[in-house]
Every structure is written in C-alpha cells, then in structure tokens.
Amino acid sequence: MAAHALLIEVRLLDGRYHGLGDWPPSPFRLFAALIAGAYGGRWVAEPRHDKDAAFRWLEGLRQPEIAAPRAVRSRATTIYVPNNDLDSVGGDPARIAEIRGSTKQFVPWLFEPDVPLVYAWRFEDGAGHADRIAALAERLCALGRGIDMAFARAAVVEAGVAEARLIDHGGPLFVPGGAGEGERLACPTRGSFLSLVERHAAERARFTTYREGRTTRTSFRKAPNARAVQVAYARPSTFLLFELRGTDGKFRPQPVERALALTLAVRDRLVERLSTALPEQAAHVLRYAKGDRDAPDADKALRLRVLALPSIGHAHAGLALRRLAVEIPSGCPLRVEDVTWGLSGLDLSEIDGDTGEILRDGPMLVPASDRRMLGRYATVSARRWRTVTPVALPVAARNGRRGAERLQAETLAAGRLADALRHAGRDARGTVLAVRREPFHAGGVPADRFAGDRFAAGRLAHAEIVFPQPVSGPLVLGDGRFLGLGLFAPVDEVPGILAFGLAGDAVPPALAPRLAAAARRAVMARVRDALDLRPDAGLPLFFSGHAADGAPARTGTHDHLFVAVEPGCAPRLLVIAPHRAARREATGNERNHLATLERAFCGFERLVAGRDGAFGLVPLVEPAPGDRLIGPSSAWISATAYRPTRHPKRGDDPAAFLAADIAAECAARGLPAPERIDIADLQAGPRGGLAASVRLTFAVAVAGPILLGRDAHQGGGLFLAE
Template sequence: MPIRLDITLLSGRYDAGGGDDPHAAEWPPHPARVFSALRAVAADDELAPLAELERLSPPLIHASAAGEYRARGYVVTNARERKGTHQNHPARTAGFRQRFGSLPYDARVQFDWPDGDALSDGSLACLDRLARRVPYLGRSTSPAILIFSRVRDPEPLPGLTTYEPVEGPGTASIRVPYPGYLDELDALHEADQPAWQAAGARSRRSYREAGAEEEVPGRQPVESPYPDLVVLRFVGRRPPGSLVGRFTEALRRKVMGQTEEPLPPALHGHGLPGVPHVAYLGLPFAGYEHADGQLMALAVAIPGLDRAERRRILRGILGSDPNHSVSLYVPGIHGSFELQYSPNDPLPRSATVTRWTGPSHTWVSVTPLVLDRYPKDRDLASAATTSLVQAGLPAPREVELSKQPMTQGAIRLRPDELPKRCRGRLYTHARVMFDQPVKGPVLAGAGRYFGVGLFAPEKGGEQR
C-alpha cells in the first residue's frame, strides 16, 4: 500500500524562502527539505529507512493555494568581528534581513508515495518516529507536526490540490530527494557546509497540477545548459562594465585556486570539446531606463554535473568564510573588492538569479557576442546563429546585429578590453528571437566562459 506523510503547520504559515529566487516563497513544502529535516533528527542507527525513502519515486503533493508575505528587520549576525556594533551582543553586528514565507489557506499538507509498499512496516515505523521528532519545517518560526502512515485508499483531504511529478516542463520546479541524497547531506555536514549545496539540478523535478492540460510542446521553455547560477554581489564600490574581462579572469583564477585538487574537468575546460564548462560572468546594470552599465555582481554559471563535482566547485567559489564573503584582488587595480553571496537578502534586480534566467522569446546582449568563426561573405547573422547553436541553444528565428549596444546599459568594449582569449576576433551586439521561450542564463560565443557573450531577457519577450 502507498505511504503518506501528513504535515500540519501549527502557526498556519510556512516560513521558507524560494531558494533560486530570493524574492519568492517556497510553496508547497519541498520533499527534499522534509527529507533534510528527518536526517537532522536521525541517529546513526536510524539511517537505513531514509536510504529506502530516497529511492522511492517523487511523491504526489496535496496542498492548498497560498499567499505570500514579507518580513523585514535587523537581526544579529552569527559571525564575530573585532569591532562589533551591537550593544547587547559583543563582537557582533545587526544586519538587515528580508524574509519571505507562505500563508496557506489550509495548514495541512500531504505527501503520497504510490510505490511506498517497497518499505517494510518496520522502516515505516522508524520514519514515523523520526517525523514526530521534527520540530519545524523551513525556519524555526513555522513549527509543524509530521506523521507517517500507510493508506489503502490515498484520497487527499477535501480542499487540497494534487500536484504530480511530470516529465519535461511543468508549472513548478520542486526539490526532491534522490538515490545518494542522504550521503550528500552527510558529506556536507562533515565539511561544515550548508545543506542547500545539495539542491542542484539533480534534485529538481517538474510538477504540475493533476488534471491540468499539458502545455503545447512548441511553447515549452528550452532549458539552459547551466542549471546553477551562483551570484556574488559587490559590496561597496562597483567597477565599470568596461573592466568585465579583468574581473571575470580574477574570479576564475581565485575559484580554481580555492578548489581542491584534482580540479574537475568542467572547471578548467581541458579535454571537454563541445561540452559546456564553468563560465564566469559580470552582471551589469543593463536593460532599464537609467541603467549605466556598472557591474552589480559577478557570477559563476555551473553546467549539469554530478553532485561531487558540483559540491567541490561550490566550495571553490565560496571558500571557507562562514558568511560567504569573497575578497577579490584584480591585478592593476588598487585595493580589493568585496563580494557577498546572500541570495536571501534584498538585492538589486541585476544581482538576482531571476534577472538572467527568463524564460523569454527575445534576448539581447549586455556584453558583446564574440563570434566563434570568421563569417564567410561577411554574413555576420549566420555566424552569430552558429555561435548560438554551438553554445547549446536553438537556432533563432531572427537575429539583429549592431556595433552599438542594443539596450540601455549594455557594455561597449574596445578590442583591447575583450578577455585575452577573445582578442583578434570579430564581435558584435545582438538581439535574438526564438520560436519558443528559452531559459537562461543565455551565453554564447567564443568568450562565453570568460565574461562576454551574456544575454538578458528583453521586456516584452516573456513567455506568452
């Protein structure tokens, strides 16, 4: 018989951020988050049932609709500093935080595993004991009661909507456990790393409301070759966009120096012809009326990798600082630049993941597109199309090219300001239109791994 997990949110709310989007709330609760909560309360001799649970297929989720809320305030930081400014907590400071959560119309949520008969009664009883120990889901401000049981006729509670996993695009992307998820959580804990690092592309499943009509195949978004985008925003001074190549090269050098040997092939790119590898980006303030092209953040785009390589690269990006602060020295520029990984803080739009991921039918370059090959008969549009296709994107329906930026704030570079690996090649700004929506980040051209060839979704080109 199937097994069911009943969740009751005692406060009537669910305090958990959306992860990928710092300005969104997670709803419904993700099975991967529940699994992490079960692991947190499990003893070493209670892990076998969790290993069985992660091998089951993604569950059906029954939940009501929910509204979102936002809470703002100053909270005491955990890190200690020599000159702490907090009056009641020595060596600490208070930082502004903005948190998002959900207010469901029904505080009850249910997960159903149709293949739960693979679990023995003993394993189910152990999972139930673990569930009853879990004090809360998400943040500690959303206490919850969790109960496992076996159900003969798994009808959901009245008023709840059923969401089912689907192949291909759905209406929601939800994190679920998978075989090996338990080992990854344990490895992260031993390395004193946060559990969110286990939330890569492998844990993402598409869900859709049961009974909803499938989307027309021709309009389903095309996935980006880069499922992960780690954004490091500038704290304090921001460099001009013309220095993008120097900053991405400095970041690349730092990440490779902080990643444990042997370096993952996706990081250095050697021996991987035609396969996407890690890309370093400068994210400018571009695409808006008063945009000035300053770099708001740097970012690292990570292609789909196995969890071990992905985890090592994430550690190389963030280093050992518990506050995820990165100090970057750029040769030839006085002083260092401070970068911060803080996806749950209120951020400028250009320093968020969603700004660069779309989906959209129309994308416009914010850093020049460096052509992969010299065009025959000066057919630049054909060469630009080739660069897009070689980057793993569909052939566009229409391509517009210009020597000048085609959106406010896009970066214009002199030949000597291009990344060193791109100098001597033809380059141009571009606007491309696809027959179906495309998800970002959209990177193309010979410089896509080194800071140029970045596109932004253009207003009016969103999925219709």
C-alpha cells in the first residue's frame, strides 16, 4: 500500500468544461496541461532536466483516483467559424459570409465553480519528484479547450489524508480498475512525456515551404498522436446491509415475491423519517431517496437503490428474503451517516394510518455484521448472470403459448432487455440475452407472482445475460431497479447446452441434419477466430471430433460437441457439451473449452447453409427440466433419423439388428435398457446403411438430452420426450 500521495486540486473559473469526450477531465489531459504550463510562457528558457525527470516519474505511477463536482451536460451550441483568408474576397469584410468555414458545436459540462476537481496519485518513492510537480502545478492556466481557464494547487500528503480528502469532497468518486466497465479515461503511461514533446515539435514544423521550378509550394504534415492508455474508471458505491429480524432477535424471512412491497415500505419510511428529522434537507431526501420517473439521468445516477437480497449460495437457502441492502452512489448528496441512522431499527410492520392499529406484524431492520451475502451479488465478476427477482421491462411483453409464437414473444422481450441494459448504463453490444416467465433458480417464483399495482404481470420477466467479458456486480436492471426488482446473481456453472431459435419457416426432419452440418462448420470457424488461428489450423478434439493427426476420434467416450437441429415449427439449433450428454460433471479442460465456445458465439446471429438458405439466430435460455429435450420421461421418440453404428451382416433381419444396436448404444451412454423399442419408417441405403424413426420406452423416467447412433454428433439420432 502506497504511503504518500500527490494531491492536485484544479478549479475551472466559470463552472464550465468544454473538453470533448471525457468527464471528468482525464488524467492524461491534466498531465498535458501541467506540461504546457511548466514549459510555456516565461519559463521557456528555464533548465529542463529536473522538470523532465519529474514528469517521467509521474507518467510511471498508477492511475490516479479522481473526485469531481456533480455535473450535467448543457444544450449544444453551434458556432460558425470563418476561414482566415479575407484576402480571397478582396479584403472586403462585407463579403465574409462567402468564406464561412467550419462549424463547431459545444456541449459543455456545467457544475459549481467553487467545487474543485481532485486528482490523487499514490506513490512509495520519489518524494522529490512529487514536490517538483506540486510546485509546477501552480503554472497551470487551462484544462480542456483554450477557453477553459483554470488554476491548480498541489501538495504531497500522507495516503490517509488523501483518502479523507477524496471522501470529504462530496462529489462522485472515480477509481481506476474494475472489469472493463465504467468511464474510460486516457491516462499517462511510459513514453507519454516524450510523445508530447515530439508532438509539440512536430506541430511547430507542420508547414514547410519548398521550390518546385519557379513556384514556391507549402506542404503540410500532421503531427503524431500523443501516447496514452485508456483505463476504465468505476464509481464505487457505499452499501449498507441490514438483516430482517423479529423482536426475539431471530431472522424473519419474507417470501421472495414480496421483494417489491418490502422495498417500497423501506423507501417510504426512510423518506418520512429523514424528512422529519432533517426538514432543511427534505427536498434532497425526496429527490434522491424517492426520486421521480421523469428525473434526468444525472439525478438517477445519484439516487438511492434499495435491494431485497434473496438468500443464495446454499442448496437449502430457498431464495427467502433475510437481508436488505441500500446502495448509496458516489456523489449522492445524502450523507451515509444520515441514511444509516434512518434505516437502523426501522419497523416494517403494516400499520393502519387512521387508527394506528398493527395490521401485520413485520420484521425490523438490524445492521448486519456478516456481509458475505452481499458479496455474492456486489463484489463478484462474471460473464453469465440470471435474475433472482424479475426485470420490469419498459413495455409489456406479448404472451406466447408455444412454438413460433412463444419464440417471437421472447425475442421481442430480449430486445426490451437490451434497452434496459442501456438505460442502466451497461453496454449491450455482444451480449447474449434470453427472457422467460419461469425462474432459473430452484425455489424461485414465476415472474407474474411479483406483479402489483406498480408493475403489471406482462412487464415482468426472468432473464439470463451472457456478456462478452466479465462484468462486476451488482447487476440490477429494468424500471424496478431502484425498488428491488431486476436483481441478477452471477452463474458460475458452465453451459451444458447452447440453444438458438431458427427464425423463418418450419424445418422438416430431412433438412435438420444438413442444417446441423452447416452449423458445425460455423461453430468450428468461429472457434478458430476466437482462438486467433488460421483457417486451416487444427482445433482441439473437443470442437472438431478429430485427433491431432486429423483422424476421426475413436475413443468411444464421445468427448466432443454434439451439434443438432430440432425440426418442427419452432426449430432450434442445439450445441450440446459432451458432459451434458453423458450426464456427468465437466472436467477442467471442458470448462475452459466451453468458455472459449461462449466467446465464439458472441455475435452469432445468422446461419448460412448454402442451397438450404440462411436463417436468423435468436439466443435462447438453456433448456431446463420440462423441456422436451430434457424430460424426464419414460417415452422418447426420435426427432431425426437414427442410424446404427455399424452395417448389418448379410442375412441379418434389419429391424432386429437395429433394435440390438439401439440397446447397445443406450448401454454405452449410461442409459437403462429400454423396455420396448418401436421402429418405424425403416429405410435401407444403396450401400446397406439403415435409418429409421424410433420410439424408446423405459421402465423409469429418464432425463435427456439423448443423442444416439453413428451421426449423433452431426444432428442424427436426436430424441425428444413424448
């Protein structure tokens, strides 16, 4: 841990910042402004050695933490700038409109000018360099565009003093790091100082003149870009955690479907309590604790968020509500101490407003000493997330009962979920989205059970999101994100089945294997891209089904992917992991390969199958028990033709041979012996190969997926529960 910090405070004179593309002003922008002030004006002739060494030291430090004023974007202002060539119109100012040049649009950030920007660079060694930078900081005269006049003060302080200064600032705090989320700001890095020196020298020599015969010509050379690195800055929030306990001190768990009612009660009673105790801050309490649906985005970013936390992490937790968290965003005007006081000991019993009678005995909020449950939502990073409380979508979703109708409804709902991601400030690009009414977690509750006066059942849906890169929690989306709805939990398990809906017409059984073959080729091509391999490079056996020498794998253990297309009016492309087909846990190598496969499928939106056409792909949730692919069921029927693993001998009865082959396949795949095997549509190929439709009956219910036969990895022998 660094013991010292270089603390630089910058004040812009008129509370406006016109710099393009960043708020707060990036550390690299400040670095460049410090250099401009240190070497410009009357200090041009000053010895450079000590200054050069100090800035080279500064560029090597870890990126600074930043405290900024609360700012809002103003309206755009367009300025018309004439070209500086009046002589082209005979020097007549009245004709200046004829040489009007470019237009410039300004959208400045507005903030209180008395509130400074604070940058804190932490360091261990180099106190002399830090003192030198602190002295040079007083030469700063602008930050942003040339019209953004500013001045700075700097000091070298203990790390604890810098920490307190950042916290006491009161504005949003920006901390470098995280999982690639948040504001991306340019920061100095090794070589930044030299690149700025070279850029300045190149700017002075942009125009050169030369003779070409009797003509003097001017050439222009663009100056090289300065060297900087883009760093993600997060805005850390403060989380208060409370337990729901009764007067006897024991937990008073609440059903998960009461999440909305519980958070509404907490929010309204907190507002009442703080407004009574702090009447001079009543307006702020209403604005940032209760909020308004029409509030600007700047207000929403600072609003308190109440989260009812279902218990997860244990098989018997049951998703009951035992804890409640309140998120206080960085820069929120409400003090953490005041909010803590307002929530501590809050009684959530339902009371008749007229008589004062207790209608329903409720729990009490008690500050929690064990914060592990909060950590399962807030301090984790993951690519795959699933709801524990449903998302309130911006618009009610259409209901779809079955087949293509349900697929279309869930596709529209996934589009609205992408809108919810953007509204919450999350990047929806490259995500795989899936929406459904049923819960994902054991003990979960269907989405419509959370409905009430505030959100109709049609607007609520459970969701799964797979991001292209890990994102950090908490992940809370939708119109109910301030009231406990739309809370996601990370999923550590690897996917066993990746499913996509095929948009378009129904797929007949005869077409399904050809589409599966096209999909298999697409899968391998996308995996090669994900692994940055040449088009002709070999792939691991897990993806290709071939050994390192190119020969087909003959291990007999089916350790590579199954790719199939389920035919019908609502066809699905299914990519099934070998551990899922074998009903076992995934190995470490398989988990790594599946992570690669998920990355490869990001942006997989179209399947091109040659003469069979092209199909749009819609990401679907992983099939769960109750789905025809999974069962369980005692009767299974083939959706695509079954082909035996070997050819029959001359004189063998085809039906008997096929039944024996199916029984052997069931035994090899760990399935019980079928009580009955019914064969229909038996066909013999020109070379003696057999194919048939098959119905299997077991003595007990068997769970899928079931893929059997010679071409099971290429879409044949796919069985569905009857």
